[in-house]
Amino acid sequence: MTETVATLEPGLFKRPWVFIRGVPDMKFLPPEGPPEVAFAGRSNVGKSSLINALLEQKGLARTSNTPGRTQELNYFVPEGFSGEGGDLPPIALVDMPGYGFAQAPKEQVDRWTKLVFDYLKGRVTLKRVYLLIDGRHGIMKRDEEVMALLDKAAVSYQVVLTKADKLKTPGVGRLLGETSEKIKKRPAAFPEVLATSSEKGEGIDDVRAAILTAARS
Ligand SMILES: Nc1nc2c(ncn2[C@@H]2O[C@H](COP(=O)(O)OP(=O)(O)O)[C@@H](O)[C@H]2O)c(=O)[nH]1
Ligand SMILES: [Mg+2]
Numbered sequence: 001m002t003e004t005v006a007t008l009e010p011g012l013f014k015r016p017w018v019f020i021r022g023v024p025d026m027k028f029l030p031p032e033g034p035p036e037v038a039f040a041g042r043s044n045v046g047k048s049s050l051i052n053a054l055l056e057q058k059g060l061a062r063t064s065n066t067p068g069r070t071q072e073l074n075y076f077v078p079e080g081f082s083g084e085g086g087d088l089p090p091i092a093l094v095d096m097p098g099y100g101f102a103q104a105p106k107e108q109v110d111r112w113t114k115l116v117f118d119y120l121k122g123r124v125t126l127k128r129v130y131l132l133i134d135g136r137h138g139i140m141k142r143d144e145e146v147m148a149l150l151d152k153a154a155v156s157y158q159v160v161l162t163k164a165d166k167l168k169t170p171g172v173g174r175l176l177g178e179t180s181e182k183i184k185k186r187p188a189a190f191p192e193v194l195a196t197s198s199e200k201g202e203g204i205d206d207v208r209a210a211i212l213t214a215a216r217s
């Protein structure tokens with residue numbers, strides 16, 4: 001029996017995925033080829049939880065209550081590709097190191113900034129960044145700075161409000177409206193803002209569909 005090949009179809013998210021590498025520096029990036037979709041946002045906003053919810057694999061991306069712990073670009077791909085000789089996966093999801101951890105030493109912040117800026121500016125196969133915003137706090141100063149960077153680098157990004165389960169229903173609608181209004185003039189921002197709860201599974205299918213569209217583009 002021949003195994004079906006992982007393609008950019010909704011079934012992709014039902015397949016097993018694997019962590020392939022943590023990249024602490026641009027020189028360790030995997031071979032350029034598959035479209036990449038990256039998840040950025042403050043520490044603790046819910047990046048790793050969202051990746052686990054999208055892939056229905058609870059412990060795949062390591063979630064943590066210790067902000068600022070992950071300092072690498074963590075690569076996740078559908079299982080079954082050697083990565084050698086053109087045997088590349090159809091897509092890669094990248095869990096980016098979080099920002100905005102007040103207690104982080106300057107040296108660490110500088111290293112983060114360099115890695116993230118280099119990646120966002122220089123990775124030609126990066127199709128879309130999902131910029132996660134904690135639904136309880138809304139867009140903060142550091143988020144604005146990252147948006148400005150993405151606009152400058154002309155990297156397409158879409159804002160995702162996280163932890164919607166912590167808000168009352170009217171609160172989610174209001175925040176979606178406010179957030180859309182705030183990003184209206186940002187050239188590289190996708191106008192539609194999504195709301196998710198990784199805990200309750202809300203909005204997860206919308207993010208999956210958006211990822212497929214971005215990866216196919
Ligand atoms: N209530 C709720 N908590 C969440 C949700 N997503 C993440 N969290 C919690 O927020 C904390 C940080 O999540 P994590 O995914 O590690 O954030 P990251 O640092 O951005 O990768 C963890 O304690 C998660 O359990 C969500 O949708 N709802
Ligand atoms: Mg994380």
